[in-house]
Amino acid sequence: MVAQGFTVDHNKPLVFQVGHLGESYEEWVHQPIVTKEGPRFFHSDFWEFLTLTRWWVIPVIWLPVAIWCISKSVSMGLSLTEIVPLIALGIFIWTFIEYTLHRFLFHIKTKSYWGNTAHYLLHGCHHKHPMDHLRLVFPPAATAVLCFPFWNLVKLFATPSTTPALFGGGMLGYVMYDVTHYYLHHAQPTRAVTKNLKKYHLNHHFRIQDKGFGITSSLWDIVFGTLPTTKAPKREQ
Numbered sequence: 001m002v003a004q005g006f007t008v009d010h011n012k013p014l015v016f017q018v019g020h021l022g023e024s025y026e027e028w029v030h031q032p033i034v035t036k037e038g039p040r041f042f043h044s045d046f047w048e049f050l051t052l053t054r055w056w057v058i059p060v061i062w063l064p065v066a067i068w069c070i071s072k073s074v075s076m077g078l079s080l081t082e083i084v085p086l087i088a089l090g091i092f093i094w095t096f097i098e099y100t101l102h103r104f105l106f107h108i109k110t111k112s113y114w115g116n117t118a119h120y121l122l123h124g125c126h127h128k129h130p131m132d133h134l135r136l137v138f139p140p141a142a143t144a145v146l147c148f149p150f151w152n153l154v155k156l157f158a159t160p161s162t163t164p165a166l167f168g169g170g171m172l173g174y175v176m177y178d179v180t181h182y183y184l185h186h187a188q189p190t191r192a193v194t195k196n197l198k199k200y201h202l203n204h205h206f207r208i209q210d211k212g213f214g215i216t217s218s219l220w221d222i223v224f225g226t227l228p229t230t231k232a233p234k235r236e237q
Contacts (some may be wrong), residue, residue, distance in 0.1 A: 006020040006021060006022075006155075008028070010023070010033075010039055011048075012040075013039075013040045013041055013042050013043050013048075013056050014039050014040070014041060014125075015041045015042055015117060015120060015121060016117065017117075017119045018116050018117060018124070019084075019112075019113035019114060019116045019117040019120075020113065021116060022111055022112075022113075022116070023152070024108075025062035025110065025111065025116040025120075025124075026109055026111070028128075029120065029127055029128050030117075030127055031128070031167035031211050032127060032128060032129070032130050032206065033128060033129055034130065034131050034206060035131060035132075036127065036131050036132070036133050037132070037133075038125070038132030038133075038134060038135050039129065041121075041125070046235070050139060050141055051121075051139060052134040052135065052139075053134060053135070053137050053138070053139050053140065054134065054137075055133075055136065055137050055178070055179060056184040056210065057137070057140060058137050058138075058140075058175055058179060059132075059179060060179045061140050062143070062171055062174065063175055065168075065171055066168040066169075066171035066172045066175065067168070068168075069164040069165065069167050069168030069171065070083060070087065070164065070165050070168040070169075070211060072164035072165075073086070073161055073162060073163075073164045073165035073168075074163075074165075076160070076161040077161065078161055078162070078165065082162075083165050086162055086165040086166050086169060087165060087166075087168065087169035087172065087178075088169065089166060089169060089170075090165070090166045090167065090168060090169020090170040090173060091169050091170070091172055091173035091176070092173075093166075093168075093169075093170055093173070094170045094172075094173025094174055094177065095173060095177075095214070095216060095217060095220065096220060097170070098173070098174075098177050098214070098215060098216065099213050099219075099224075100113060100220075101183070101216050102123075102213040102214075102215070103213040103224075103226065104121070104216040106122060106123035106125075107123070107209075107210065107213070114124065127205065127209065130185065130206075131174045131186070133182075133184060133185075133186060136181060136182050136185055136186075137179075138178060139206040143174075150170070151163075151167055154166050154167045154170070162201050169226060173216075176216060177215055177216050180197075180215060180216050181215050182199075183198075184198045184201045184202070184215070185201075190194040197216075197217075198234075200212055200214075200218060200228075201215060202224055204228070205230055207228070210226075210230040211226050211227065212226065212227070212228045213226055215230045
């Protein structure tokens with residue numbers, strides 16, 4: 001595609017190309033290319049490797065972390081009746097974080113070279129190549145970095161004994177989010193609930209990309225008025 005005199009070459013690593021699109025980046029990135037195999041991002045094999053993640057890596061790495069956090073609160077004397085509400089609260093808070101990040105960060109509008117480049121790495125690549133099965137879940141290295149500020153944020157509002165359980169609940173919510181996200185793109189649901197959720201999310205990708213920011217549910221879209229219409233999305237081939 002030609003934008004402002006610049007042509008994006010899909011046969012070359014994309015990351016350092018997309019910044020040149022300038023103001024046309026927003027339009028370009030929301031014209032999806034539907035293939036299971038995604039483009040190459042970097043010339044470097046090392047950096048390329050860090051962008052690729054199979055879906056099952058998420059629960060394998062982060063479920064043990066969530067369980068360990070919860071066990072820390074148990075070891076500090078919290079009972080089951082105290083732990084369960086904290087886990088549920090952590091999951092609930094995650095749904096709000098999921099919505100907020102998706103709406104206000106992942107869909108931020110950019111036009112500068114580095115703004116476009118950063119956005120493409122963060123979320124734009126997913127909208128351009130929504131079926132790329134190796135870049136659908138969040139890379140563990142990036143998640144690990146983000147764990148530190150989120151942990152410290154929880155500590156500000158919770159006690160030493162409740163912080164691990166609350167954080168562990170949030171981590172469970174994150175795992176459910178990423179696995180659900182992959183499922184909605186690549187599975188063929190047979191139940192009404194999951195069929196509707198898949199339709200809801202694909203509607204965000206292929207029809208109304210400034211609505212429907214919830215992944216695991218439409219709760220916060222309802223609360224904040226970003227619920228899209230229910231007309232079936234059309235995929236571009």
